[in-house]
Amino acid sequence: MPYQHILVDKPAAGVGRARLNRPAALNALNSALLDELMQALTAFDNDAEIGALIVTGDDKAFAAGADIKEMQGKSQMDMLMAPSLLDRFAVHRLNKPVIAAVSGYALGGGCEVALSCDMIVASETAVFGQPEINLGIIPGAGGTQRLTRAVGKALAMEIMLTDRKLSAQEALAYGLVNRVAPLEDYMQVAIGIAQKAARRSQVAIRLTKEAINKAYDGSLEAGLAFERRNFLLAFGSEDKAEGMSAFIEKRRARWTHR
Numbered sequence: 001m002p003y004q005h006i007l008v009d010k011p012a013a014g015v016g017r018a019r020l021n022r023p024a025a026l027n028a029l030n031s032a033l034l035d036e037l038m039q040a041l042t043a044f045d046n047d048a049e050i051g052a053l054i055v056t057g058d059d060k061a062f063a064a065g066a067d068i069k070e071m072q073g074k075s076q077m078d079m080l081m082a083p084s085l086l087d088r089f090a091v092h093r094l095n096k097p098v099i100a101a102v103s104g105y106a107l108g109g110g111c112e113v114a115l116s117c118d119m120i121v122a123s124e125t126a127v128f129g130q131p132e133i134n135l136g137i138i139p140g141a142g143g144t145q146r147l148t149r150a151v152g153k154a155l156a157m158e159i160m161l162t163d164r165k166l167s168a169q170e171a172l173a174y175g176l177v178n179r180v181a182p183l184e185d186y187m188q189v190a191i192g193i194a195q196k197a198a199r200r201s202q203v204a205i206r207l208t209k210e211a212i213n214k215a216y217d218g219s220l221e222a223g224l225a226f227e228r229r230n231f232l233l234a235f236g237s238e239d240k241a242e243g244m245s246a247f248i249e250k251r252r253a254r255w256t257h258r
């Protein structure tokens with residue numbers, strides 16, 4: 001099936017790969033792209049020939065976040081009432097192992113998609129961050145919960161409150177990513193890990209993944225529900241409108257704190 005915003009292939013036996021493909025917008029995640037991504041990943045998840053999945057972007061950007069140009073025109077009610085709001089960021093619900101192969105920017109929703117995967121392989125050029133604070137909003141796809149669990153409270157606060165970015169090596173040191181590899185090798189490293197998982201029993205893999213997530217999750221659902229509420233609150237603010245306009249108009253935001 002032809003997709004408009006992603007590329008799909010099987011780079012090795014048993015491995016399905018979805019590549020975000022909006023390079024002119026640094027793979028910003030618009031609704032259509034997210035729908036296609038979930039459709040493609042779900043198809044791989046249901047394909048008996050496939051044992052592991054890879055989500056990736058291109059060398060310059062995994063994804064620079066949700067599409068600010070699309071979000072700018074949306075109201076709080078648009079976001080609240082969107083029928084597939086939660087289904088669009090649902091990589092964590094897949095049954096098979098999912099590896100994010102990250103090069104360049106993994107920001108905002110892009111970082112959150114990577115964090116929703118089971119493992120992350122980063123190129124040396126990868127940059128992780130949650131810059132939503134610059135737009136007058138908060139992370140909305142799990143960042144406040146998953147990043148905090150991955151790197152701990154102090155660093156999570158710095159990343160999300162001050163837009164501190166993490167390099168690939170820092171992300172490795174803080175336990176956010178599994179491996180860092182040179183730009184020319186990171187995809188092969190991701191494929192290698194995917195192949196190792198793909199060779200195993202899909203039943204045992206699925207049950208193991210479920211059990212690990214149980215240990216890790218705790219009250220993640222409650223955390224996500226709370227985050228969503230606060231995301232919607234921020235989305236109704238004047239500062240959200242100002243932050244997004246300022247980005248698009250390439251100027252500094254003038255916050256009114258309302």
Ligand code: DAK
Nearest residue numbers: 024025026028064065066067068069107108109131140141
């Ligand atoms: N959205 C739309 N367009 C983007 C974009 C984005 N997030 N990021 C980059 N672009 C576009 C730029 O506007 C530019 O387009 P033109 O001006 O050429 O038309 C093109 O991509 C190249 O970008 P730059 O010219 O800015 O490239 P630079 O190399 O100079 O800078 C950068 C790269 C990544 C530092 C910069 O582009 C940047 O700061 N981008 C924005 C990063 C950002 O703020 N990301 C967070 C977005 S908010 C939700 C769940 C999740 C979310 C929302 C809702 N629900 C479940 C409700 C997530 C929210 C976010 O991710």
